[in-house]
Amino acid sequence: MAQVDGRITGGDGTSSAGAAALEVVGVTAGYGAHTVLRDVSLAVGDGEVVTLLGHNGAGKSTLLRAIAGALDVERGDIRFAGVSQLGRGAARIAQDGIALVPQGRGIFPTLSIGENLRLGAGVARNVTDRTRVTLDFVLELFPALADRLHEDAGTLSGGQQQMVAIGTALMASPKFLLLDEPSTGLAPVLVQTMLAQIRSVHRELGIGVLIVEQNIHEALRISDRAYVLRLGEIVREGPASTLLDAPDIWGLF
Numbered sequence: 001m002a003q004v005d006g007r008i009t010g011g012d013g014t015s016s017a018g019a020a021a022l023e024v025v026g027v028t029a030g031y032g033a034h035t036v037l038r039d040v041s042l043a044v045g046d047g048e049v050v051t052l053l054g055h056n057g058a059g060k061s062t063l064l065r066a067i068a069g070a071l072d073v074e075r076g077d078i079r080f081a082g083v084s085q086l087g088r089g090a091a092r093i094a095q096d097g098i099a100l101v102p103q104g105r106g107i108f109p110t111l112s113i114g115e116n117l118r119l120g121a122g123v124a125r126n127v128t129d130r131t132r133v134t135l136d137f138v139l140e141l142f143p144a145l146a147d148r149l150h151e152d153a154g155t156l157s158g159g160q161q162q163m164v165a166i167g168t169a170l171m172a173s174p175k176f177l178l179l180d181e182p183s184t185g186l187a188p189v190l191v192q193t194m195l196a197q198i199r200s201v202h203r204e205l206g207i208g209v210l211i212v213e214q215n216i217h218e219a220l221r222i223s224d225r226a227y228v229l230r231l232g233e234i235v236r237e238g239p240a241s242t243l244l245d246a247p248d249i250w251g252l253f
């Protein structure tokens with residue numbers, strides 16, 4: 001297993017253990033004149049798995065893109081370990097350890113599974129032996145990939161391609177994981193398994209995880225807290241267990 005202490009270190013070298021790893025503060029963003037996110041605020045601690053729920057088009061993927069630096073923010077701030085990420089660019093944000101697994105998997109289908117995974121390792125910067133995520137760790141998490149490392153990733157089932165996508169992100173030894181609908185296209189029986197594997201990644205690596213999910217029940221079951229985004233605004237937040245039992249939650253979709 002990887003030796004990762006899970007602490008996030010700020011740009012000035014100070015540890016911010018205990019503080020929120022990720023803070024989105026009053027963010028407004030969109031595409032040209034089309035404003036999608038309106039004054040969105042949320043926070044995710046190192047020790048948390050947080051789910052972002054919302055109907056189609058609510059702006060969930062847009063928020064993940066903004067956090068990953070792939071979309072400019074009009075107003076507000078996005079901080080990681082207390083340091084603003086605005087204007088830093090997607091490549092530097094990824095190198096600093098914020099890994100986004102986009103919707104639709106984003107793997108290279110004509111490269112082998114092993115090659116895909118090694119591409120992830122190439123992104124890692126400032127990784128020590130203590131914080132490096134190893135190939136052994138990824139294969140232990142997703143044993144289905146172990147015997148097929150030399151096969152083209154495009155030949156895998158949807159669920160296995162999702163494992164490659166997450167595995168590649170993990171190989172970059174991330175300090176924070178953003179997952180956009182990791183269970184898309186999976187058979188219902190596999191959705192729970194995938195989400196349980198994500199929870200175990202969090203447990204093993206001690207990193208914060210923000211998940212966008214359509215499988216509301218399953219996602220809430222593995223999450224500590226959740227936010228509901230509606231028409232680009234956060235309309236509800238709370239402990240996952242509370243939201244699971246909230247009679248009005250389903251009316252928000």
Ligand SMILES: Nc1ncnc2c1ncn2[C@@H]1O[C@H](COP(=O)(O)OP(=O)(O)OP(=O)(O)O)[C@@H](O)[C@H]1O
Binds near residue numbers: 031034036057059061
């Ligand atoms: N590249 C883009 N250019 C212009 N508009 C976009 C772009 N991507 C998304 N949008 C628009 O932004 C809004 C929010 O889309 P987004 O994909 O963030 O929603 P979502 O909550 O992730 O939805 P879904 O669950 O369907 O993925 C939608 O109106 C969508 O049409």
